[in-house]
Amino acid sequence: MSTNVLRVEDVTMQFGGVVAVDNLSLEVNEGEIVALIGPNGAGKTTAFNCITGVYEPTNGRVSFYGKELVESYPHGKMKKTYIGENAGRYTKRLVQTPDKITKEGIARTFQNIRLFSSMTVFENVLIAKHMRAKQNFLTATFRLNHAEEKRMREETMELLKMQHLDHLKDEIAGSLPYGIQRRLEIARALATNPKLLLLDEPAAGMNPQETLELAEFIRQIRDEYKLTIFIIEHHMDLVMQISDRLYVLDFGKLLAQGTPEEIQNDQRVIDAYLGVSEDA
Amino acid sequence: MKKRNVIICALLYLAAILAIVVLEKFLPPTHIALAVLKKGCIYSLVAVSMNLLNGFTGLFSLGQAGFMLIGAYTYAVLTIPVAERDSVYMYFDGGIIQFSVPVFVGLLAAGLLAALLAWLIGLPVLRLKSDYLAIATLGFAEIIRAFFQWDELGVITNGSNMLRKYPTFTTTLFPFLVCSACIAVIVLLIHSSYGRAFHAIRDDEIAAEAMGINLAKHKRLSFCISSFFAGVGGGLLAMYQTSIQAMTFKSAMTYEILLIVVIGGLGSVTGSCIASFLFIASSEWWLRFLDTEMTIGNFKVPLLRAGFRKVVFSIIIMVIVLFARKGIMGDHEFSIDGICSFFKNLGKKKEVKS
Ligand SMILES: Nc1ncnc2c1ncn2[C@@H]1O[C@H](COP(=O)(O)OP(=O)(O)O)[C@@H](O)[C@H]1O
Ligand SMILES: [Mg+2]
Numbered sequence: 001m002s003t004n005v006l007r008v009e010d011v012t013m014q015f016g017g018v019v020a021v022d023n024l025s026l027e028v029n030e031g032e033i034v035a036l037i038g039p040n041g042a043g044k045t046t047a048f049n050c051i052t053g054v055y056e057p058t059n060g061r062v063s064f065y066g067k068e069l070v071e072s073y074p075h076g077k078m079k080k081t082y083i084g085e086n087a088g089r090y091t092k093r094l095v096q097t098p099d100k101i102t103k104e105g106i107a108r109t110f111q112n113i114r115l116f117s118s119m120t121v122f123e124n125v126l127i128a129k130h131m132r133a134k135q136n137f138l139t140a141t142f143r144l145n146h147a148e149e150k151r152m153r154e155e156t157m158e159l160l161k162m163q164h165l166d167h168l169k170d171e172i173a174g175s176l177p178y179g180i181q182r183r184l185e186i187a188r189a190l191a192t193n194p195k196l197l198l199l200d201e202p203a204a205g206m207n208p209q210e211t212l213e214l215a216e217f218i219r220q221i222r223d224e225y226k227l228t229i230f231i232i233e234h235h236m237d238l239v240m241q242i243s244d245r246l247y248v249l250d251f252g253k254l255l256a257q258g259t260p261e262e263i264q265n266d267q268r269v270i271d272a273y274l275g276v277s278e279d280a
Numbered sequence: 281m282k283k284r285n286v287i288i289c290a291l292l293y294l295a296a297i298l299a300i301v302v303l304e305k306f307l308p309p310t311h312i313a314l315a316v317l318k319k320g321c322i323y324s325l326v327a328v329s330m331n332l333l334n335g336f337t338g339l340f341s342l343g344q345a346g347f348m349l350i351g352a353y354t355y356a357v358l359t360i361p362v363a364e365r366d367s368v369y370m371y372f373d374g375g376i377i378q379f380s381v382p383v384f385v386g387l388l389a390a391g392l393l394a395a396l397l398a399w400l401i402g403l404p405v406l407r408l409k410s411d412y413l414a415i416a417t418l419g420f421a422e423i424i425r426a427f428f429q430w431d432e433l434g435v436i437t438n439g440s441n442m443l444r445k446y447p448t449f450t451t452t453l454f455p456f457l458v459c460s461a462c463i464a465v466i467v468l469l470i471h472s473s474y475g476r477a478f479h480a481i482r483d484d485e486i487a488a489e490a491m492g493i494n495l496a497k498h499k500r501l502s503f504c505i506s507s508f509f510a511g512v513g514g515g516l517l518a519m520y521q522t523s524i525q526a527m528t529f530k531s532a533m534t535y536e537i538l539l540i541v542v543i544g545g546l547g548s549v550t551g552s553c554i555a556s557f558l559f560i561a562s563s564e565w566w567l568r569f570l571d572t573e574m575t576i577g578n579f580k581v582p583l584l585r586a587g588f589r590k591v592v593f594s595i596i597i598m599v600i601v602l603f604a605r606k607g608i609m610g611d612h613e614f615s616i617d618g619i620c621s622f623f624k625n626l627g628k629k630k631e632v633k634s
Contacts, residue, residue, distance in 0.1 A: 114487035127480045130493060137469065141474070
């Protein structure tokens with residue numbers, strides 16, 4: 001039994017009257033590649049946002065390597081309007097901004113790429129080194145931190161080389177082709193030295209050939225950087241090929257979980273999601 | 281930066297100093313060109329400091345005049361010689377502050393107090409999104425202005441009366457050296473790890489946060505540093521004007537500086553500097569003739585009368601905002617390499633044509 005990395009317990013996210021994530025519980029263990037699949041609007045991205053601190057969940061708890069990251073319960077106006085389950089179970093509020101959670105070791109990419117589009121490829125990756133630097137604004141301004149700055153730049157260059165992006169280092173990120181922007185976004189996430197990497201539809205907009213390469217790439221970074229990977233993806237070939245386990249979400253609720261074979265043969269999943277596309 | 285460029289920059293800087301010395305030698309001390317240079321230097325500093333926040337960090341704040349006011353008052357209040365206090369604070373029995381500090385301490389205090397206030401209001405205000413931030417900071421500046429005119433505080437601020445008789449400067453070199461040193465510090469900051477973090481926040485807040493950048497902390501830092509230099513700029517403006525009154529630090533002043541920043545280009549330090557000098561020179565010197573009636577022979581030139589300058593000025597600004605939204609420089613910098621490659625390209629084009 002390998003170490004538990006991410007544990008999501010009874011997480012519900014309610015926007016007004018809409019329950020986007022409904023009592024979701026899941027686990028991701030060390031070294032695994034786990035996929036979260038489901039139709040559009042099922043609440044997958046919202047689940048990621050609850051884990052990374054972008055949203056405070058309405059109810060539930062998220063822990064990382066056994067340490068509690070986020071916990072909340074319906075409070076304020078939500079006390080009356082809450083329509084989810086397990087209303088009384090959590091009694092503590094622990095809210096952290098996304099930067100704290102990144103510092104803990106969870107990095108992510110976004111469904112609609114979010115690069116620093118007016119900065120160069122090199123700077124995009126270099127930014128990730130800022131959070132762990134010991135400098136303060138005075139030492140940084142007056143260049144008393146040159147040893148650290150040099151180290152940050154060297155690490156960045158090393159990472160770019162490993163990701164085969166070094167020849168593009170002075171290009172403006174926003175002007176790069178789509179596929180490269182995706183890879184840069186992953187490289188940037190890796191630069192934060194994460195233990196857990198969350199990928200939100202990394203193959204969106206890629207052709208079959210690129211998708212295949214991406215699958216290989218994800219496995220490779222998992223091994224090279226000793227990562228655990230939690231991935232949202234629509235390309236079923238990719239998901240079935242690389243993931244150890246899957247969770248299927250439908251209308252915010254967990255519909256099924258299991259190995260790729262189990263999911264592919266699960267009648268409920270086929271009806272709700274895989275259905276026609278697999279047969280066609 | 282390449283070694284060659286450093287040398288060229290240093291030479292250009294020395295040349296600028298030399299030019300100022302020569303101008304001061306040959307122009308009468310009251311010549312408008314010298315006034316434009318002095319004020320242009322000060323406005324460059326406040327414009328660059330505003331650009332740090334609005335252009336480089338992407339926070340649309342309109343509190344500049346408020347922070348300049350704090351700076352101007354701090355400087356003036358602290359540096360008026362003890363012997364002069366009775367005459368300055370004549371309605372307030374000479375005020376309660378009975379010491380005075382040297383000029384540089386005064387300027388430093390001006391910046392620090394402005395930064396302290398920015399730090400205090402930063403936490404609640406910087407949570408607001410764009411338009412609301414602008415409104416809140418504008419409101420803050422107006423409150424500050426009213427506060428400094430409040431008679432109850434007269435023993436410190438002299439109420440709505442003028443502050444004067446504090447040390448001023450006569451040579452243009454003083455504002456030039458102080459402002460260029462301050463701008464140099466801002467440029468160093470922009471090119472440091474913190475400057476990159478500000479830039480990342482401007483490009484995409486959510487991504488910046490996901491990269492481990494603490495938004496609240498970095499926005500507040502940028503706000504404080506920007507206000508620090510606005511405060512120093514305010515102190516210098518007080519020196520330039522030789523007397524100050526809270527009344528003059530209206531929101532119109534913030535708009536002037538905002539215009540300079542936009543005309544120069546959001547995110548361009550050199551753009552802000554160039555635009556400052558152009559703006560000050562046009563408004564105080566080159567467009568002056570529009571305000572005076574003129575007759576050539578028997579022909580009375582139409583439209584020229586008091587106030588027409590403002591009309592023309594507004595039209596120019598509207599044209600810039602409508603047709604050159606990125607300003608003179610966009611977010612590029614004026615650089616030696618840029619000029620070299622410009623001329624090289626020019627050469628190449630000519631070769632192709634011939
Ligand atoms: N900030 C928000 N406010 C209101 N509704 C939201 C918000 N974010 C997501 N939703 C809703 O939550 C549901 C799930 O969205 P999302 O998580 O993006 O789905 P998926 O990523 O699975 O396609 C959608 O119905 C969406 O409209
Ligand atoms: Mg999504």
